[in-house]
Amino acid sequence: MSTSSLVDLDSLEATILIDNDLDPMSPVPADTVEVTGLMRTLATSSPHDIHDRGDAHKELQMEDICCAAHGLSILVTATKDNKQHTILFDAGPEGDAWERNVKRLRPDLAAVEVVQLSHWHRDHSGGLQRAIEMITAAKKEANGTSSAPATIIDLHPDRPDYRGMAIGHNIISLQADPTFEELEAAGGVVQKHADAHTILDDFFFISGEIPRRTAYEHGLKGGMRFDAEEKDWFSDEGIADERFLMCRLKDKGIVMFTACSHAGVVNCAQHAVDSLDGEVPLHAIVGGFHLATSEASQMESTVRDLKRLDPAVILPGHCSGWRAKFAIERQMPGAMVPCSVGMRIKF
Template identity: 60%
Template sequence: MDTTPLLQEVDSLEATVIIDNELDPMSPAAPDTVHLSGQIGSIAVRPDSKISGRGDAIYELRMGNICCAAHGLSILITATKGDKKHSVLFDAGPEEDAWERNVQRLRPDLASVEVIQLSHWHRDHSGGLLRAIRMIKDAKRAQGISDNLVVDLHPDRPVYRGIALPQQIVSLEADPTFEEISQTGAVIEENDETHTILDDMFLVSGGIPRVTPYETGLKGAVRFDSESGEWYSDELIADERFLAVNVKDKGLVVFTGCSHGGVVNATKHAMKHMPENTLLHCVVGGFHLATSDDMQVQKTVADLKRLDPAVLMPGHCSGWRSKFAIEKAMPGTLVPCTVGTSITF
């Protein structure tokens, strides 16, 4: 029997993409999907972009206010229900300088962040974590509020992860350690089971059941055993967890880190935690199809179509082929998850 607390409906949801592989500050969203802000038009008319002495021109579009893409993911997610508002940082991108640079350009309210959830232990999601914690705590202190900050982590942190190629193994950079995270002053909460946080407005999954025959994990993934000095298979990436929010009159919005376990598996598992009549509104984040063959892309898109989302926002490791296939199969549902945009549901 599922004992997970019931995920509460929220009145509105906003997500600001701090890190993603793709930059596109110009393309509009498809009609009747989401509202996008933070694109080049709004960047151009910021108060600090005002100029004089150029005739009728009173603003200057400054390139230094446009975010930069990086291989990874980080999304600041804010949910509002009545007079309550809560914010979660979902992942922290690949490296500290990229995260700080884009935050300085986006200027989000870092002091509002109460929880950081790491989707899984891979450096392109954890690399900016330590600086993100420090900057969030600094922002809280600057506003004279408590600098309490929780970091929600899966307890199974590999020493190193890597990819086994035909002739050699390539090691990934290590994720921050529990000790390094604790030294920032953040409070670590280790979770490998599904749970809700922040007045039950966010659901954080546990392990994602593998129910599709074609979503089999990350091919060639290995992890290092420091005691034996050997690498062994780690293709399931079993520590990956998604984040979900139920938006009133819309439905469930699911945020995925990489979908190593499969974006269809993740979405189906998210929907199982909801009442039977709940609609799937949107899936945002990594679909991990960039290196998949055409058969897996087509099967994934076909199963996503059966789940009947109103919007799909593939980003990070999704790849252009999957976006093309989604737009072809479900015209009008695609809104790429690009860095620098704020999405309002």
């Protein structure tokens, strides 16, 4: 699908609602992104006023700091002229974690128009029902009515009965992802898309299946899926339903959000560039690179080819792992920004 209709955005902001990592203290490199939500911002913007401690007028409470969880959820807001659109990219592993961090970050949930699930894995889908319920409640409160504008849930139609992993001779099942019916019961309007498409006035592009081109990105080793009709498990290392989210930012280029990069982060990034015919530079890659358990040779090849793609900013999070972050920083000094839960990022 051509993405020629994808508009040049005036501004783009992302809030990391769920991620494996928490680091509210480290500054980001200069000339990368603008970040709020770090400790200094939390302290100066604290809602807790005090009047009995001399010159201190604010109290920083530990309950205001987000908590890490194994998964990913990013709230993305894009602006063009006087129009703004907001999408939720994944919802983390479970509802309690999502609700806890949202209550601490206090984003405008009523602004969320679409929720995109990147792929059917519980660490990305587990919080969907709670997220939809809270978004719907926020819209009702904002409208002052008992009804709310629809929240579209953009899903790949191929939902496995269960996913799991082979560890040695054992198969370990993950929890089931929410069903289409459960998501509609939570208040969402399910739309199923296997193919690439743009949404929200062409502000956002959601990929279809990501082409596998590199020789070293092999999918999820040991990935399995259970077929309830066959009553058996089958190899599912490709995770073919994974889809990335991307935008085009004026004067900067492509900003791509990738959840786990089971297709390979280089394959994802190259496909994003190719989707715009190679005419728009790659500005930023955000999300999970799934390199935490990779062999050293794959990591070296990945970082080499990321460097060739020359993004201005790389924000590895979730399943990327500390070794990948170290390798990126070593090979591309000044471009790596840790993707920490609680960060509000302006590109």
